[in-house]
Amino acid sequence: MLKYPSIYQFTPHLKKVAWTVQEIEQLQKITELNRTTNKKIKWDLVALYVQTRTASQCRSYYANVLKKTLDTQMRQNHNWNRCEIMALWTFCIAFDKDFSFVQKNYMPKFTVKQISSQFAQVQKKQQIMVQVFRSVLADGDYIQSLADSDFKMQLWILRAANRRLTMIDVKLLGKSNEDVPETQYQVDYTEIRALDVFFEDVDIRSALQVYEAEEARRGITEPFYIPTQKVNFRASDDKKK
Known part of the structure; x- marks a missing residue:
């Protein structure tokens, strides 16, 4: 041949x-x-x-x-920042932990395994944090045992959750509140559900009152770090499609 x-x-x-x-x-x-x-x-x-x-x-x-x-x-x-973690929790709860669906439609730059693994870690921390909130509400002196770093992080989470509840009250129940910013705000039912699941049966506003009283007692003036950068959940290649 x-x-x-x-x-x-x-x-x-x-x-x-x-x-x-x-x-x-x-x-x-x-x-x-x-x-x-x-x-x-x-x-x-x-x-x-x-x-x-x-x-x-x-x-x-x-x-x-x-x-x-x-x-x-x-x-x-990749180190997950707080914005990504909060979004990850919201997506996974909203779609009943369908990690494949979340990865395909919302976070394609991550793998399904990475998303499920990170969610499991967040869920463990969430369970610990909810237990802390319950302990604080049950025993007023318990909050004094928290380290400043943990205390400020939990206070930031409670304030963020309280702002969400305030927005829900205004948009869904028609309540007026002077603390609500004038900017337009869209209430997403998936976020409401994610909020309910995260805190379970914890009274957010009651816990926040206890934390703010402790904040005044400790004289804390430095706020908990809040990321300001815009989070890109998709890879750059996905934007072209």
């Missing part, structure tokens, strides 16, 4: 050889620039930058190897 010569025999730069560290670094650098600026990757330009590979080879290696590696590293090294 006659064997035809391979095209790689006449074009050395197309040789089927493993990617070198230098080539991978060049490919990662130029594609990461496109990812961060949210621009469509032009593989012809990428190939000119890498020089030793064609546009097709660059696209294939990026899609099948490099992108998966970068996404895995990002997920493994």
Whole structure:
């Protein structure tokens, strides 16, 4: 049987050889620039930058190897901030812990396993925190045993929950309250449900009164850190679709 010569025999730069560290670094650098600026990757330009590979080879290696590696590293090294954790709780409770649905529709930059694992961790902390709130309401002296860091975090959570309850009162029950900001605020029933599940049967407003009295006693003036950055739940590639 006659064997035809391979095209790689006449074009050395197309040789089927493993990617070198230098080539991978060049490919990662130029594609990461496109990812961060949210621009469509032009593989012809990428190939000119890498020089030793064609546009097709660059696209294939990026899609099948490099992108998966970068996404895995990002997920493994990701530190969940408070905004993401609160959103994660809301999504998972709203959709009955359907982690696949949450991952596909709301948090595609994370894996299903990562979302379920993080939710389990949050749920454990939630159960501990609810038990603390119950202990505080049952025993007024119990709150004095809390460390300042834990106390300020719990106070911030109670105030955030109380603001949500105030908004619900105004929007759903028609109550007026001077403390409600003039900005438009949409009450989401999924958030109401998530709030109910998180605090279970704890009286948020009664607990908040106890915490604010303790805050005055301790003379705390430094607020608990509240993240101000906008949270992006989706990967940059998803915005283009």
